[in-house]
Amino acid sequence: MPVSKEVYLDNSATTRVFPEVVRLMDKIYLEEYGNPSSMHHKGVEAETEIRRAKETLAGILKCQPKNLYFTSCGSESDNIAIIGGALANCRQGRHLVTTRIEHPAVLESMKYLESQGFTVTYLPVDVNGHVSAEQVRDAVREDTILVSIMFTNNEIGAVEPVAEIGAAIKEKNPHTLFHVDAVQAFGKEEILPRKMHIDFLAASGHKIHAPKGVGLLYVADGVKVRNLIFGGGQQNGLRSGTENVAGIAGMALAAQMLYSNLAAEREQLFAMKEHFILRMRELEHVRINGIPALNVPGAASHPEKSGCAADSALPECGSRNIAAVPAEELSASIRTTAPQVLSLTVPGVRAEVLLHALEDRNIYVSSGSACSSNRPHLSETLKAIGVRGDELDSTIRLSTSVMNTMEDMDAAADALLSIVPMLRRYTRQ
């Protein structure tokens, strides 16, 4: 049997590294291998790579290089921002605000703070995963020290109104810090921390075609933050430990490559997403999550009550048939979401089975969120947008990158069209 071409549609889990990045890192590993803290020339050489990387990334985020710190991953950046930010500012208050659909790196950090005597408000989201600036403004109090909202949701691709939320927070309480988990957004969205009133921002290398093991943390001027790692005092003492020089340089190069052509890349990803969604018209009873034109609030389920399999009082889902939505409306609606994330609910088919069946055809997707799908764990995000109990386990995520093509989307759509009806014949009774 001829082996079909590999179609990798799990780019929100991790990405293939750009060959240019590999070549740069190769050079650093073999030639510029010094410790950036060393006094001699080898050290200076390595330090120069880091400085260049910071300048590149600062140019992208329109900030100063001194605002940037390198960590080991997005989760670490989130931890430093939330825990380090809260500990450094706990004299002003002990209240934090976040949403129910954050990444575990944020939610678990919040849980830790709760165990240390802080209180946390978890905001609900609407059927498409959005939290509004008004909701956040209402939740911020005099003793609120930090708000953490993700830029792009990793499971359904909802893009939160970060700029509006930032403005609303500062209007209500100028002392409240604003952390944005931009792990999924960095490399896909234009992110301007200063304009958006962002105080902390977390990003990760391996989601943007750089290697695993490097993360970025933006800290706004004058913001107090407590370090969580103690050591040699590198990076102003906020993040001790010898810097991952090659990874840092690789991340900056990957970011530069993506941001130099951002508009065209976004359009490429949106076109692929739209094409795939239109192809799904051929499949009965499927739902695309997170697209406002397809999931109408009001008619939809009550997020408050969702997630309980036994709760039969939930109304029918307010989703609209893809074919029933005018093409322009759908196209415009898709362009309000993340270009790279697509969440598909296929009632009657278990996500894990569908995933393995696609894998058989060399197509790689994920079930729910890859970060938690090692355990049979039902997605909090899907619960929060009102996906019902039996369908929580029937949702897969396709996530694209600039390395994907329209043919990849067709291959995935073709595979689903042939696999899903077959799998639906054999459902658990």
Add this chain to the structure above:
Amino acid sequence: MEYQSFLIKYAEIGVKGKNRYLFEDALVQQMRIALKKCSGTFTVHRTSGRIFAEAKGACDTEEVVNALQHVFGIVGVCPMAERPIEPYEELEKDVVAFFGEEYPDRRRTFKVHCRRQDKTYPMNSQEIDEALGGALLDAYPDLKVDVHHPDVMVTVEIREKIYIYTHILPGPGGLPVGSAGKAMLLLSGGIDSPVAGWMMAKRGLKLDAVYFNAPPYTSERALQKVEDLAAEVAAYTGPIWLHNINFTEIQLAIYDKCPHDELTIIMRRFMMRIAEKIARRTACGALITGESLGQVASQTMRSLECTNAVCTLPVFRPLIGFDKEDIVTVSKKIGTYDTSILPYEDCCTIFVAKHPVTKPILDVIERHEHHLDDIIEEMVDKALETDEIIIVDAEGKRVLKYREDPLTEGM
């Protein structure tokens, strides 16, 4: 103290009659295999009613004891001090010194027990017991003698050499692996089947195993989990040949043609048939399952009648009278529990009906199975052709995969 020789105690083999040497040889063989994993070189030899393991040069006592504690057939491992045949005065000094080193805290009771196989030794056992007891009491006044329930039993054996030991570390018991032949374990990813395999290996069986895989309903990680479980059992049994069978088509055919509440029973009947076919061609004399009476619908008495009806080889179900808690206790003891509870689905759980039959009637099941008549033989043959043999070894979990012509295989 570092020991170089180890006395092996074995209970059950000792009462065998004319075949006793077979069991003893098998035990020596298994011990040699186990000791190969330890650093150092060892000799294992058997004298009248005793098996000794001796290191040539230094060895890691803890490592050796641990290796021997995984050998079925051994009930006790005694690390010993070894002395040449020496006059009593020398022996007394050695025993006193040995005791002093082993038991720094001497507020205990003790008893000396001497066995004199070498009848040329000038004192008899009784005399040696008394003399050594006195010497120990003189040297360590905190000691007390208790001949009925001593804290410490000081054993001195006088053979071609003199052996002194005070510890008996428990072994797993049972009979040496292979002394009872070979059987085929139906291995799933659950808690029960690895325990069942372990228990039968403990009764002297060498194990082969069969796993039914159902892609895409089961994942690569589910197979990895089964390999890990097999490796954990292999720590006791030596390498296990794991037959990985693709069962998807048969399962879907059953789903298509048979009543859903009988799915599990019919599925298990086909598993037994396939397992028996592999067992026959690999010289296995029985099947082993982890069934426990009444645990689930397919393990009621009537269900077992239905699954049992398809095979002629004996089916060993060592857990049949065990409660789940007892099984869990064993699985924790042998180290398979933590792997067993990993959450990957196996093919037994994917199509389970909400209310499966608990009292199936054999006639009815057979009648429903006839719906499959025109396709099933071919499907079973096809499934047998998917047989992928994975040799799983405990040591570093070396996994060698290869496929071979199923019909010419023999081992």
